[in-house]
Structure formats: C-alpha cells, structure tokens
Amino acid sequence: MAASANQLRINLAINDTVHGLDIDPRTTLLDLLRETLDLTGTKKGCNHGQCGACTVHVNGQRVLSCLTLAALCDGVQVRTIEGIGTPDDLHPMQDAFIAHDGFQCGYCTSGQIMSALAVLEEPWGPDAAAIKEAMSGNICRCGAYPNIVAAVQEVRKGLEVDRNA
Amino acid sequence: MNLESKVIGKPVSRVDGRLKTTGTAQYSADQRPSEDRPMHAVLVKSGIPSGRITGFDLSAVQGMDGFVRFLSHLDGALIRSIKNPADGSFAAGEEYTPFESDRVDFVGQHIGLVVARALETAEAAAKAVVVKYEASTARIAFDSPDAEVRQPILYNTGEELQVSRGDVDAALAKATHTVQATYTTPIEHHNPIEPSATLAVWDGDHVTVYDATQGSVNDKNYVAFGMSLDPENVRVLNPFIGGGFGCKGFTWPHSLIAAAAARVLDAPVLLVLSRKDMYTSCGHRPYTEQEVTLAADTDGVLTATRHLTDSYRSPVGDHVEPCGLTTAMLYRCDNLEVAHNVRVLNRPSGTPLRSPGEAPGTFALESAMDELAEKLGMDPVELRRRNHTDIDQRNGRKWSSKHLLDCYDRGAERIGWARRRAPGTWREGKDLVGLGMATACYPGYRTPTQTRLTLDRDGTLHVAVAVQDIGTGLYTVLAQMVADRFRTSPDTVRVLIGDSDLPPGPLAGGSMTTASVAAAVDDACRVLSETLRARLVKIGKTLGNEPLVVDGGALRTGALSVPMTELIPTGSPAIAAEGGTNDIYGFAGGVETDKSFYSFGAIFAEVRIDRDYGIIRVPKMTGVFDVGRVINAKTARSQMLGGMTFGIGMALMEETFIDDKTGRFVNPSLGEYYVPVNADVHELDVEMLDIPDYDFNPFGARGLGEISNVGASAAIANAVYNATGIRVRHLPIRLDDLLEGLPR
Numbered sequence: 001m002a003a004s005a006n007q008l009r010i011n012l013a014i015n016d017t018v019h020g021l022d023i024d025p026r027t028t029l030l031d032l033l034r035e036t037l038d039l040t041g042t043k044k045g046c047n048h049g050q051c052g053a054c055t056v057h058v059n060g061q062r063v064l065s066c067l068t069l070a071a072l073c074d075g076v077q078v079r080t081i082e083g084i085g086t087p088d089d090l091h092p093m094q095d096a097f098i099a100h101d102g103f104q105c106g107y108c109t110s111g112q113i114m115s116a117l118a119v120l121e122e123p124w125g126p127d128a129a130a131i132k133e134a135m136s137g138n139i140c141r142c143g144a145y146p147n148i149v150a151a152v153q154e155v156r157k158g159l160e161v162d163r164n165a
Numbered sequence: 166m167n168l169e170s171k172v173i174g175k176p177v178s179r180v181d182g183r184l185k186t187t188g189t190a191q192y193s194a195d196q197r198p199s200e201d202r203p204m205h206a207v208l209v210k211s212g213i214p215s216g217r218i219t220g221f222d223l224s225a226v227q228g229m230d231g232f233v234r235f236l237s238h239l240d241g242a243l244i245r246s247i248k249n250p251a252d253g254s255f256a257a258g259e260e261y262t263p264f265e266s267d268r269v270d271f272v273g274q275h276i277g278l279v280v281a282r283a284l285e286t287a288e289a290a291a292k293a294v295v296v297k298y299e300a301s302t303a304r305i306a307f308d309s310p311d312a313e314v315r316q317p318i319l320y321n322t323g324e325e326l327q328v329s330r331g332d333v334d335a336a337l338a339k340a341t342h343t344v345q346a347t348y349t350t351p352i353e354h355h356n357p358i359e360p361s362a363t364l365a366v367w368d369g370d371h372v373t374v375y376d377a378t379q380g381s382v383n384d385k386n387y388v389a390f391g392m393s394l395d396p397e398n399v400r401v402l403n404p405f406i407g408g409g410f411g412c413k414g415f416t417w418p419h420s421l422i423a424a425a426a427a428r429v430l431d432a433p434v435l436l437v438l439s440r441k442d443m444y445t446s447c448g449h450r451p452y453t454e455q456e457v458t459l460a461a462d463t464d465g466v467l468t469a470t471r472h473l474t475d476s477y478r479s480p481v482g483d484h485v486e487p488c489g490l491t492t493a494m495l496y497r498c499d500n501l502e503v504a505h506n507v508r509v510l511n512r513p514s515g516t517p518l519r520s521p522g523e524a525p526g527t528f529a530l531e532s533a534m535d536e537l538a539e540k541l542g543m544d545p546v547e548l549r550r551r552n553h554t555d556i557d558q559r560n561g562r563k564w565s566s567k568h569l570l571d572c573y574d575r576g577a578e579r580i581g582w583a584r585r586r587a588p589g590t591w592r593e594g595k596d597l598v599g600l601g602m603a604t605a606c607y608p609g610y611r612t613p614t615q616t617r618l619t620l621d622r623d624g625t626l627h628v629a630v631a632v633q634d635i636g637t638g639l640y641t642v643l644a645q646m647v648a649d650r651f652r653t654s655p656d657t658v659r660v661l662i663g664d665s666d667l668p669p670g671p672l673a674g675g676s677m678t679t680a681s682v683a684a685a686v687d688d689a690c691r692v693l694s695e696t697l698r699a700r701l702v703k704i705g706k707t708l709g710n711e712p713l714v715v716d717g718g719a720l721r722t723g724a725l726s727v728p729m730t731e732l733i734p735t736g737s738p739a740i741a742a743e744g745g746t747n748d749i750y751g752f753a754g755g756v757e758t759d760k761s762f763y764s765f766g767a768i769f770a771e772v773r774i775d776r777d778y779g780i781i782r783v784p785k786m787t788g789v790f791d792v793g794r795v796i797n798a799k800t801a802r803s804q805m806l807g808g809m810t811f812g813i814g815m816a817l818m819e820e821t822f823i824d825d826k827t828g829r830f831v832n833p834s835l836g837e838y839y840v841p842v843n844a845d846v847h848e849l850d851v852e853m854l855d856i857p858d859y860d861f862n863p864f865g866a867r868g869l870g871e872i873s874n875v876g877a878s879a880a881i882a883n884a885v886y887n888a889t890g891i892r893v894r895h896l897p898i899r900l901d902d903l904l905e906g907l908p909r
Contacts, residue, residue: 006230026285035205035284040195041188043407045358046440050835053358081188090183098182101803105636106185107359107407113186136842139835141358141408142636143810144803145846 010074014039015083023070030054030065032073033080041081041110045139052138055111055118056080062118081110084117093117096151104142112138116152128153172645173864174855176799177655181405181640190405193377194362194437203364203433204233205284206426207291208419208442209277214511214828215303217267218276222295231282232290236426238264238276243425245393254396255386256321256415258448258516261481262391263418264425269298270480271513272828273445275418278426280434303511306825307452307477312508315478320487320522322610322675323753328493328559331500333458336469340460343469344536348457348529349895351820352830353450354443355518356840359407361447362437363420365427371398372427376420379409380672381665382631387416388424404663406635406673410811411517412447413635414674419446444833448516449821451476451486455529459537465551467498472530474505482514488526491875494763495530495606497554511828517674519811520871523607524878528815528896531603531879535886539588545883546573546582549604557761565760565860569604572767572789572854576602579850580769580787589890589908596773597908599888603876605790608751609762609858609867610677614685615668615745618647618693622733624718626651628686629661632670632678636807637870638800642679643686645796646864650690651715668743676764676868677751679796683864689744696742700732701725750861760860764867766790768812770880774888776907779900783813783881787850788873794857794865805851805873812877814841817897 007022014037023032030047033039033056042065045053049067056065057079085091093116096102103109115138124130131149140148184190211218223235236243247262263275277294281287304312317326337343364375372392378384381401389396406413419436427434438446453476460469472489489503518524538545553570555563576582582600585591591598619627628647634640639662644655661667671681694713697720701708704727711723719726733740749755750762769787774780786809795801818839822831832838851873857865878896886892891906 024283024285026289031284034195038197039188040191040197043192043359044194044437045360046835048440048834048836050440051358085187087183087187087189090186094183094186097186098178101179101799103182103185103636104638104800104803104807105357105359105406105408106181106190107192107357109185110188132844132846136844139358139840139842141356141410141840142803143807143841143846145810145841145843146806146849147803148843 008071010070012073012076012078014078015080025071027070028066029068029070029073032070033065039080039082043107043110045108052115053108053111055114055138057114057118062115081114084113093155096154100147100151100154101144102148102151103144108138108140112140112148119152120156170649172648172655174795174798177641177645177797179638179641179800180644180655180660192359192405192407193364193375193403194435196364196375199366199433201433203435204280204282204430205287206278206280206423206434206436207287208275209279209291209294209296210445211269211272211274211276212296213269213298213300214272214305216269216298216300218269218296219299220297221277222297225293226290229286229290231286233280233282234430235294236264236278236429238266243429244391244421247391252390255383255390257387258415258417259481259514260483263422271511273513275422275446278422280426280430303828305511305828309510312510314506314508316506317485320485320490322751324490326485326487326505328501328503333469333471333500333502336500337458337460340468341463342537342540343458343460344533344540345458346533346536346894348455348532350453350525350528351896352452352823353518353815353819354821354838355410355412356835356838357408357410357412360438360440360443361413361419363423364433364435365424366433367427367431370394372424373400373402374420374424375402377406377413378403378416379406379413379633379635379674381633381663382669383672384416384420385665388420391421392424392428401665402663403633406633409635409673410519411521411674414517414672417447440835441833444821444830445513448484448514450518450521450525451515453486453488453525455488457529457533459533461537461541465541465543465548467496467552469500470498471502477508477510477512479512479514480509484515484517486515486525487522488529491523491526491606492530494557494559495604496552497558512823520607520875523871523875524815527603527876528878528882531876532882532894535601535883536892545602546577549573560761562759562761565762566793566856566858567765568791568854568856569765572765572791575852576767576769576787576789579852580771580785582769585887588887591888595776597776597888599772599884600769601880601883601887602767602769603879603883605766605768605872605876607676607764607872607875609680609764609861610675610751611681611684611862612671612677612749613747614670614681615743616682616685616689617668617741617743618689619739619741620693620715621739622729624657624715624729626658626715627661628658629667630670630682630685631665631667632662632682633673634662635673637673637678637804638797639678641800642796643682646683646686647690651713653715657715668745676870676872679866680862680868683862683866684748685745687863688746689742692744693742696740700740701727704731762861762867764790764792764869764872766872768876768880770884772881772884772888774885774903779903779907781817781885781898781900783847785848785850789852789854790869790872791854791856792869792872793861793867795853795855796864796866801853801869802851804869806849808871808873809849809877810841810846811874812881813845815874815896816878816881820897
C-alpha cells in the first residue's frame with residue numbers, strides 16, 4: 001500500500017513479527033489485523049466493544065481491538081489467537097476449551113481464549129464466581145458459559161486436561 | 166441395535182475443535198479465495214417506514230478516495246424479480262426483490278449499496294449518501310386501527326394455524342375452575358455473534374458465494390433465481406457459521422445484493438452486515454399477545470382450552486409466530502380452539518427464532534397451567550400428569566416414543582421440588598426463593614437427504630453432504646455415525662459439509678439435521694458395505710455374514726482381513742457409494758404413518774429474588790429431555806445448556822423496543838439489547854433420558870436444538886410467582902415488575 005498524504009506510518013509487533021505499515025487513520029486495530037494482514041482469527045461481532053469477540057493482547061493486557069485505533073498502536077506488541085497455538089500444537093487453554101466443549105459455533109472463541117489467558121495474569125479470586133465475572137465481557141450466544149468456566153478453572157489449577165472427559 | 170456402540174452416545178470432543186480454538190476455522194468474512202482483494206460493501210438502508218425514494222444525493226461521496234460505486238434501484242434490473250412463492254425451490258425471508266423499485270415498506274430496508282476499495286471508505290460513504298423520500302402513511306403501532314388483519318391458514322411447515330375441536334363455549338359454561346389471562350412476549354432478536362456476511366466471487370457465468378447461511382442448498386437456489394442462473398452455476402460455501410438461531414435460516418436480500426454487485430463490478434465483493442444491520446436485515450421474533458383460557462374439573466382434568474394469538478408481519482415478510490400449535494397437541498382436551506391473527510405493519514420482517522411459536526407459546530400456556538394449578542390448589546407437576554396423553558391430540562395418532570412422565574419425575578427429583586413452599590413464603594436471608602416448572606416439547610422433523618461415502622486406500626472414510634454445522638456439533642456427529650457403522654474410530658472419518666455442490670441435505674433449522682442425515686448416512690453405509698462385499702468377492706475372498714470393520718489399513722470381516730492396498734490397488738479410485746432418503750416427516754406432504762413424532766422434556770427453575778431491590782437470579786435450572794438417542798453426549802449437553810441460557814435471556818433480559826412514531830428499533834446493539842453473559846448463568850443441570858426412537862430413523866435420534874428453550878421462560882416466570890406471589894404475564898420480567906408488590 002503506497003503512502004499518501006492522509007496515511008500514517010506505524011511500526012508494531014504482531015505475534016513477535018515486526019510490521020511497518022502505512023494506514024488510514026480511521027483504521028481500527030481489528031480491521032488492520034483482519035483486512036490488511038489477513039489475521040482473520042480475531043473476529044468482529046459488534047464493532048462497538050460490546051461482545052468481546054475481537055479481544056487481543058496489547059503489551060500483555062487484553063483489549064478490544066474494535067475500539068482501538070491502529071494509529072495509537074505504534075510501538076506496541078500485539079498478540080492474537082494466531083500467536084497462541086496451532087491445530088497441531090495447542091496451548092493448554094485451547095486444549096481445555098476442546099475438552100470441556102467451551103464453544104459451539106466457535107465465533108466468540110478466539111476472544112474467549114484471549115480473555116481467559118489474560119485472566120490467568122490478572123488478580124482474580126480463585127473461585128468460579130470470579131471467573132464468571134472476569135469473563136463477562138465476552139458474550140457467547142450459544143451459551144457455553146459453564147463449560148468456559150470449567151476450562152479456565154482447569155488451566156488455572158494446572159490440572160492435566162483429560163481430552164476424553 | 167447400536168446401544169452397545171463404541172461411539173454412539175459417547176462424549177466425543179468436537180472434530181473441528183482444533184480449528185475453532187486456534188482461529189483457523191474460516192467463516193464467511195474470513196475467506197480469502199482470490200488474488201484480488203475483495204471490494205468492501207456497506208448497505209444504505211431506508212430511514213422512513215413507508216413511502217418512496219425520490220432520489221439519492223451522492224455529492225459528498227463521489228470524491229472520496231477509493232469510492233467505487235453506488236448501486237440502487239436506479240441501476241436497472243440487477244436482480245431478477247422474485248414473486249412469491251417464486252419457483253418453490255427456495256424459502257426466502259422476504260417476498261420482495263431488492264433494488265427493484267422505489268418503494269419502501271419499513272425502516273432498515275435495503276435501498277442502496279456502497280462499494281469501495283477499503284472498508285473505512287465504504288462505511289464513510291454509506292453514511293454520506295443522502296436519500297430523498299416521499300413519505301406515505303405508515304402503520305407501526307401494534308394497535309394501529311386501520312392495519313389489515315389476516316388469519317393465515319397454514320404455518321410454513323404446513324400445519325393448520327386455525328384449529329377447532331369440540332365445543333369450547335359449552336365446556337366453559339359448565340366449568341368449575343377456569344383461568345383466563347393475556348400474556349405478551351416482546352420483539353426479540355437472534356443476535357448470533359457472527360453477523361451475516363456474504364463474499365461473492367464470479368468466474369464467467371459461475372458465482373461462488375461464501376455465505377453465512379444455515380442452508381447452503383436453499384441459498385444456492387435463491388441466488389440462482391435472483392441472478393438468472395442455472396443452479397449448477399452457483400456454489401455456496403459455508404464450512405463454518407458463527408451461530409444463526411434462525412436469522413440465517415431462510416435467505417435474505419443482502420446475499421443477492423452482494424452477488425449482484427460483484428457481477429456488475431466484475432470483482433469479488435464482501436458484504437458484512439453491521440450489528441445494527443442485523444436488527445432489520447434478517448428477521449426477529451415478533452411481539453405477541455396471547456389470550457389463554459383453560460377450564461378444568463375438580464380433578465384438574467382439562468375440559469376446555471382456548472389459545473388466541475395476535476401478532477404481526479411486515480408488508481413483505483410472511484412469518485407468523487405460531488404460538489398455539491403446541492397447545493393444540495400437548496394436553497388431553499376434547500374442546501379446543503387455537504387461532505392466530507397477524508396485522509400487517511410497517512415494521513421489519515419477522516422470521517423463526519429458536520423454537521418459533523413454541524418458546525413464546527409455552528410461556529403463555531405453561532404460565533396459564535401454573536395459574537390453574539394455583540386455583541385448583543394442586544401441585545403444578547400433578548396437574549400436568551393428570552392431563553398427560555399418549556395420543557397426539559391433533560390427529561389421534563400414538564406418539565412414536567414419549568417418556569414425558571419420566572421427565573417430570575427426574576426433574577422434580579433433581580431440582581428438589583419437594584422443597585417448594587406456598588407463594589411468597591420461602592425466605593433465606595435477604596432472598597425470596599421460589600421453584601417453578603414447565604413442560605417442553607418440539608416436533609420431530611426430517612427432510613430428504615443424500616450422502617456420499619468414500620473409502621480411501623489409506624483406510625479413511627469420507628462422508629459428504631450439503632448440510633452445515635452452526636455450532637450444533639454436526640461435524641462430530643457425522644463422524645460418529647459413519648464410524649459406528651464400520652466399527653471404527655471417528656478419527657478415521659473425514660467429514661465434508663458446508664458446500665452446496667455436495668449431495669443435498671436440509672438447512673440447519675427445526676432441529677432436523679441429525680435425524681435427516683441419520684437416515685441418509687445409514688443408507689449410504691449400507692450401500693458402501695454391499696459394494697465392499699462385492700469387491701471382496703471379486704478379488705477372490707470368501708465372506709461370512711459378519712459385519713465389515715474398517716480397521717486402520719485393513720478391511721476386516723470375521724476372520725478375514727484384507728489390506729486396503731489389496732482392496733484398492735495402486736491407481737484405482739477410492740470406493741464410493743451414495744445413499745439417501747426422500748422421506749419427509751413432520752411437514753405437509755410427509756410419509757404416511759400411524760405415529761406422531763415429538764420430543765418432550767420438563768424444565769425446572771429455582772429463582773432467588775432480593776427482597777429489597779427485586780433483583781432476580783436463577784441459581785439453578787434443571788432440564789430433563791426425551792429427545793431420542795443422543796449421538797454425542799458432550800455436544801448434546803452443550804446444546805441444552807445453550808437453549809436453557811436462551812430461556813434465561815428470554816425470561817429476564819431480552820427485548821427490542823420499537824418507536825411507534827418513526828418505526829425504528831430503539832436499541833439495536835448488544836449494549837442495549839441484553840443477552841445473558843457469563844455472570845448471569847449459574848448451575849444448569851441437564852439429563853437426557855436417551856431412549857432411542859427407531860421409528861423415526863435408524864440411529865434413533867430425534868433432534869435437540871430448540872426444545873431446551875421451550876418452556877424455560879415459563880418455568881422461570883412460574884418460579885418468580887412462587888417466590889413472590891406476583892404473577893407477571895409479560896416478558897422479560899424485570900425488577901421493576903416486582904418492586905412494589907414484594908412481600909416484606
């Protein structure tokens with residue numbers, strides 16, 4: 001993409017790869033990931049910060065990428081679902097979501113997992129009620145909530161995931 | 166039969182789980198099929214409820230860097246005129262042809278499309294298009310005095326909407342115990358987290374449509390009709406769909422608009438609906454007013470039942486919310502009247518939303534049953550037992566398999582029904598506690614389905630059918646069904662669905678996919694087995710009658726074991742078989758049978774209500790379901806959790822408001838239309854009776870997508886009454902409905 005007068009230059013690291021990009025100042029981090037970089041694992045559910053499907057990590061903290069202007073991401077480290085695990089090399093949280101069936105349609109799942117991973121680093125209490133609260137910014141319309149809580153709790157407790165449970 | 170199966174009924178983890186948890190499952194808007202980056206399209210929607218478009222002012226748009234094209238009815242016949250009922254090859258959510266005329270019938274109607282190279286430009290341009298209108302009189306309010314009122318004859322399943330038997334008035338005149346009340350349910354929206362999205366890619370006269378649809382075959386036929394193509398020249402791909410709940414069931418104008426734009430521009434076009442678009446572009450559950458009258462003798466036996474439903478339709482969409490259909494079949498009653506009226510209003514079109522009719526209808530019926538039990542001084546479960554029947558009240562047929570009484574027993578035990586007390590008397594700390602219950606039911610449907618099975622040289626079985634997994638677990642269920650028939654592991658089965666070029670199957674709606682594919686897969690497995698046996702004989706093997714086993718790289722039967730490489734020599738094609746069925750169950754024109762097919766269940770809810778603030782919580786719900794054989798214990802339980810969660814939303818949160826003056830939905834966002842979040846959902850307890858229904862199909866499964874939100878809102882409403890003594894006859898029930906009357 002050629003730089004033009006109304007474009008901005010940003011440099012940012014996404015999943016440990018550094019990108020130098022000329023962007024439209026209106027572009028959100030979500031649209032940058034999806035439409036410019038084809039990192040389509042991050043989903044757009046509402047584009048208003050109300051559903052959580054677009055959750056990614058910026059400098060280690062969970063953010064709603066639909067409410068984050070890419071122009072403000074110069075110099076940051078972004079991690080998306082593509083930087084967590086692959087089908088052949090799952091992160092334990094991904095394994096736990098599969099074992100506990102923490103999704104149905106799968107569309108909110110990238111956001112759920114990015115939130116769940118951030119929750120591991122946040123100061124939440126140990127019980128399920130704390131996880132329900134911590135995960136309430138991520139809507140699952142299919143209604144997998146009890147299974148999501150079970151998956152997150154299992155990873156938090158460092159238990160081995162029983163894939164046939 | 167397969168009760169001893171090693172795979173049927175087991176909690177097999179989803180075979181597509183690795184894709185869905187790593188962001189590698191590609192939904193419609195994720196597809197990048199061509200070298201050319203798709204152009205981005207954004208809808209321009211009508212801002213008035215009735216009238217005609219007199220022009221578009223594009224002056225603010227023309228100079229935008231990257232703006233490509235604006236399309237509207239002024240661009241000639243982009244889309245072939247679709248006259249309902251069209252050619253019968255598809256079901257559409259609306260009966261009008263987009264971009265055909267200047268006419269506007271509701272706010273949010275698609276009247277234009279902006280296409281630009283970048284999404285940001287398309288969004289800015291769509292906002293900058295100025296539409297000029299000539300408004301005409303609109304009928305928006307539900308009680309608009311001059312709105313046309315219709316009495317539709319049939320629901321889209323072919324079932325009668327106006328039903329009468331016996332003599333209701335005579336029975337009411339003699340009745341000792343009666344209840345009569347009006348219940349209302351609000352406008353509700355599906356709100357799948359994936360918005361509808363269509364990516365259209367043309368290659369000459371052939372178009373590939375990556376569409377977020379619950380029915381690829383239906384979608385293909387719709388696009389073919391609208392684009393004046395042979396259906397063979399349309400391919401719809403939907404390998405992953407981010408939920409639907411009905412709003413992606415029938416096809417909607419945006420799919421045609423995207424295909425038309427891509428054809429005009431000779432470039433791939435991606436149209437992703439915004440969350441706000443979703444409120445007016447693909448249906449909603451319409452508001453209903455339901456008057457229910459029940460009469461019973463002193464033993465609680467129903468002597469009269471009347472269920473009158475008033476709802477509405479848009480000028481261009483013919484959906485009827487069929488609230489009374491459940492009432493016509495569920496309880497034994499000789500004197501019954503069920504009627505449905507619809508007013509024609511200038512509102513966006515309705516469409517089925519998870520359990521259309523059953524969900525709002527059972528809120529009314531099962532609330533009324535609770536009121537009748539109260540009046541009789543009878544336990545609500547006992548009242549339902551006394552009106553239980555083994556005969557379908559609509560047609561006198563026996564149920565193929567009905568274990569509803571067991572559902573009541575198991576549910577009552579699991580929720581601790583014996584703890585229930587008189588209304589408004591159970592207090593724990595600051596909370597008022599109550600228990601409520603309701604009956605759940607949903608029809609068993611099946612439609613024609615064909616399936617192709619292939620056995621590879623490496624021992625892999627491939628099953629292919631044009632169905633789709635909208636989150637139900639169908640990928641996994643299909644792998645289990647094939648694995649069961651060849652006594653192998655689901656890991657050795659590859660599932661190919663989500664492609665309209667495959668042998669045709671049903672759309673994912675009406676809880677019918679599993680039962681439909683069950684019959685087709687069973688048949689295809691039989692054909693493949695015969696083919697394999699013939700092949701074994703041909704290569705000189707002697708066979709007994711023992712079943713075939715696909716065992717890694719070998720095909721076994723009895724003591725015989727033949728390597729796949731011997732069965733399928735180098736250079737030979739894989740062994741393929743096709744099977745299927747044209748049988749229809751549950752719809753008009755179906756198989757002649759002396760049985761009726763329905764799933765049943767019982768839902769119980771415990772509520773706790775803060776005595777000072779009226780806040781309503783649901784600490785526990787129990788659902789016990791009689792849905793035939795469960796194919797996958799894990800994904801089936803998940804669907805039930807999801808339906809019960811839908812029920813919590815319907816009971817306590819969900820409502821779309823319409824402004825009667827402007828015809829606009831007031832709260833078209835997830836910030837103002839509340840759906841349950843994680844913190845709203847507590848213990849959900851699910852039991853499946855797991856009793857096969859082999860009269861319905863060879864795997865004994867019926868279907869379970871919808872039944873778990875049928876009755877759920879009534880169970881919660883009845884629990885609220887039990888906790889507080891306050892009867893709320895509308896949904897959702899909010900704390901302001903309780904605050905004034907709470908027992909102190």
